[in-house]
Amino acid sequence: MSTTEFDAIVLGAGAAGLMCAAIAGQRGRRVLLLDHADQVGKKILISGGGRCNFTNVNTAPDRFISANPHFAKSALARYTPADFVALVDRYGIAYHEKTLGQLFCDGSAKQIVAMLLEEAANGGVDVRTGQPVRDVTHADAKFTVRFGDASFSAPALVIATGGPSIPQMGATGFAYDLARQFGLKVVEPRPALVPLTLGGDDVLFRELSGIAAPVEARAGKAAFREAALFTHRGLSGPAILQASSYWRHGEPVTIDFLPDTPKDWLLEAKRSRPRATLRAALGAMLPDRLAETLAERLALTGELAAQTDRKLADAESRLTRWDFRPNGTEGFAKAEVTVGGISTASLSSQTMVAKTVPNLYAVGEAVDVTGWLGGYNFQWAWASGHAAGQVI
Numbered sequence: 001m002s003t004t005e006f007d008a009i010v011l012g013a014g015a016a017g018l019m020c021a022a023i024a025g026q027r028g029r030r031v032l033l034l035d036h037a038d039q040v041g042k043k044i045l046i047s048g049g050g051r052c053n054f055t056n057v058n059t060a061p062d063r064f065i066s067a068n069p070h071f072a073k074s075a076l077a078r079y080t081p082a083d084f085v086a087l088v089d090r091y092g093i094a095y096h097e098k099t100l101g102q103l104f105c106d107g108s109a110k111q112i113v114a115m116l117l118e119e120a121a122n123g124g125v126d127v128r129t130g131q132p133v134r135d136v137t138h139a140d141a142k143f144t145v146r147f148g149d150a151s152f153s154a155p156a157l158v159i160a161t162g163g164p165s166i167p168q169m170g171a172t173g174f175a176y177d178l179a180r181q182f183g184l185k186v187v188e189p190r191p192a193l194v195p196l197t198l199g200g201d202d203v204l205f206r207e208l209s210g211i212a213a214p215v216e217a218r219a220g221k222a223a224f225r226e227a228a229l230f231t232h233r234g235l236s237g238p239a240i241l242q243a244s245s246y247w248r249h250g251e252p253v254t255i256d257f258l259p260d261t262p263k264d265w266l267l268e269a270k271r272s273r274p275r276a277t278l279r280a281a282l283g284a285m286l287p288d289r290l291a292e293t294l295a296e297r298l299a300l301t302g303e304l305a306a307q308t309d310r311k312l313a314d315a316e317s318r319l320t321r322w323d324f325r326p327n328g329t330e331g332f333a334k335a336e337v338t339v340g341g342i343s344t345a346s347l348s349s350q351t352m353v354a355k356t357v358p359n360l361y362a363v364g365e366a367v368d369v370t371g372w373l374g375g376y377n378f379q380w381a382w383a384s385g386h387a388a389g390q391v392i
C-alpha cells in the first residue's frame with residue numbers, strides 16, 4: 001500500500017478540526033482532514049436547534065470547566081468571539097443575539113459548515129470522509145494513519161475527534177484511546193449539559209413533567225439562574241443542564257424556587273394576605289401544579305394566618321434551598337458535551353501540543369475543557385483549533 005505524505009493530518013472534521021485544518025492550510029501547509037462520518041460538522045448542523053449558537057460574547061475563562069482552570073486562557077485570548085464574528089461577517093451570514101450573549105445564525109447552521117469548508121478549501125485542505133480510521137502509528141518522526149484502504153503520513157497529527165456525547169451521531173471516545181496509546185493522561189469523561197434523573201422520594205416530581213419555572217440551580221459551587229424543567233425522568237431545562245456539568249453522583253442539586261423574591265416574603269404574605277394558603281401564595285409566582293406539589297411536600301395546609309412565623313420561615317428556607325438528590329443523568333446519549341477528556345497537564349496551553357510526544361496535538365472537546373451552555377463550547381473549539389492551526 002502506498003502512503004501519501006502531508007505536512008499535517010487532522011483527525012475529526014468537526015468544529016475544532018475544520019478550524020485547525022483551515023488555518024494551517026492557509027499558512028501554506030499541506031493538510032489532510034479525515035472523518036469517519038459521511039459528512040463533516042454533523043454536530044454543528046444540529047446545534048442550537050439547527051441555527052448553531054456559534055459563540056458567546058461573554059466568553060471568559062471562568063465559564064469553562066477543567067482540572068486546570070487556567071489552561072483555556074491563552075487560546076481563548078488569542079482567538080476571541082469577535083474574531084469568529086468577523087469571519088461570519090465576511091461571509092455575510094446574518095445572526096442575532098438570543099439571550100445571555102448567545103449568538104445564533106438567523107438562517108441555518110449549514111451556513112457555518114459551508115463557511116468552514118470554504119475556509120478549508122481556501123487553504124487547499126484535502127478533506128476525506130466516510131471511512132474508518134483503522135490505526136495510527138508513530139515512527140521515525142512521522143505519524144501514519146490508515147484510513148479505509150488508504151495510508152497517509154505526516155510529521156504532525158491533530159486529535160480533533162471530539163467527545164462521546166451523542167454516540168448515535170458517530171461520536172466516539174476515540175480521542176481518549178489515541179491519547180492513551182501515546183501515553184497522555186485522560187481525565188475521567190462524564191456526560192455534561194445533560195438532564196438529571198430522579199428516584200426515591202423525588203420521583204413524585206416526575207408528575208410535573210412539562211412544567212418549567214425560573215429558578216436558581218446550584219451544584220457544587222456553581223449556581224445558574226435560568227429555567228428548570230420537570231421531565232418524565234427528572235429535571236432538565238437550561239439551569240439544570242448547566243448545573244449538571246458540576247454535579248457529582250451522590251451530591252444534591254439545590255434549587256431556589258424563589259430566586260427573585262425578597263427575604264421574609266412568606267411572613268410578609270401572612271400579614272398582607274392572611275387568608276391565603278401557601279399554595280395560593282406560591283401560585284402567584286410559580287406554575288399552579290408546582291405550587292401545589294411544593295405546598296403538599298411542606299405539609300403546610302390551611303391559612304397563612306394560622307401558621308407560626310417559625311413554620312413559615314422554615315418553609316421559605318426550604319423553598320429557597322430545595323435539595324434534589326438525582327440518581328443519575330440521562331447519559332452520553334442525551335449529553336450535549338463531555339466534561340473531562342485528554343488531560344491539560346499533558347498539553348501546552350499555547351499550542352495544544354503534547355508535552356511528551358513531539359508534534360502530536362489535541363483540540364476541541366477531546367481536551368479536558370468544557371464550556372457552559374450557550375455557545376462557549378464552539379468558542380473553545382474555534383480557539384483551540386486556531387491555536388494548533390497556527391503552529392502545525
Ligand code: FDA
Pocket residue numbers: 011012013014015016017034035036037040041042043044046047048049052053054055132133160161162163165166170171172173174335336337363364365366374375376377378379381
Ligand atoms: P465534534 O464532535 O464537533 O467533531 C468531532 C469529529 O470527529 C466529528 O465529525 C466525528 O465524526 C469525528 N470522529 C469521531 N470519532 C471518530 C473516529 N473514530 N474516527 C474519525 N473521525 C471521528 N455547542 C455550542 O457552543 N453551541 C451550540 O449551539 C451547541 N449545540 C449542541 C447541540 C447538540 C445536540 C450537541 C450534541 C452539542 C452541541 N454543542 C453546542 C456542543 C458542540 O457541538 C461541541 O462542543 C463541538 O462540536 C465540539 O467540537 P469538536 O470539533 O471538538 O468535536
